[in-house]
Amino acid sequence: MSSENIKISVIIPTYNRSKLLKRSIRSVLNQTFQPNEIIVVDNGSTDDTREMVSKNFRNICYIYHDKKGVSSARNAGIRISKSNWISFLDSDDEWMKDKLFLQKEYILKNPDVDFLHTNEIWYKNGKHLNQKKIHKKYGGYIFKNCLRLCCISPSSTIMKKKLFNKIGYFDESFDVCEDYEFWLRVSSKIKIHFLEDKLTIKHGGHDGQLSKKYWGMDRFRIMAIEKNILNNWFNEEQKNYAIDNLISKIKIILIGAKNRNNQKLFSEYHNKLLKWKS
Secondary structure (H helix, E strand, C coil): CCHHHCCEEEEEEECCCHHHHHHHHHHHHCCCCCCCEEEEEECCCCCCHHHHHHHHCCCCEEEECCCCCHHHHHHHHHHHCCCCEEEECCCCCEECCCHHHHHHHHHHHCCCCCEEEEEEEEEECCEEECCCHHHCCCCECCHHHHHHCCCCCHHHCEEECCHHHHHCCCCCCCCCCHHHHHHHHHHCCCCEEEEEEEEEEEEECCCCCHHHHCCCCHHHHHHHHHHHHHCCCCCHHHHHHHHHHHHHHHHHHHHHHHHCCCHHHHHHHHHHHHHHHC
């Protein structure tokens, strides 16, 4: 394989993040190894996103997608992409200038790669944030790690486009944790490759983050695990690990429901607990 065989489409979903999006796009245009196309999927923005892109970045592909959610936006970008590799970048994140170059070099040295992610630098409200041990990134067969929490950032990834034929697309029924659900499917089927280099810069703490909009993120992780167990996606060993993790997450929600004095939620998840323990 040569560099000429690695064609990359960068897909950037966005919603009302005009200023942040400008930073993200520039980080792609500053790459030492340039992608073949940049696709911005505008998820129904009401700010000046369209005008900003038109004024500053005339040579990229802009799609107005009418606010159907981040999964739908990513899927729309995948479907129109023309390259054999897909790389995602959230519109509030950015890349170090060698991100695509070093991923390309890794792929050339490891022709079995279908999926590769990188280490990250985190900022919250403009201040550097040290990652906790639980957030450490890994490569290999990391399904068990992916069960605990979302341990892959979409902005750090590059993957073969044909992988979506095997794994499927992002599940558009998930408002949040859609990436967690997708990584469960991916990591249960293939080896995940990883670059230790901190090539992805993640910015948090700003308004508009989905993680700030929803409480109890484990509720959505429970949905993701249940979905894939019921769809027989996992092998028997993976299923057993998934059920153990599912029960642990249900217990966490039960504690939260009890503390909030939410009897309806407590009853719902108590019934789930009985179901999966049986």
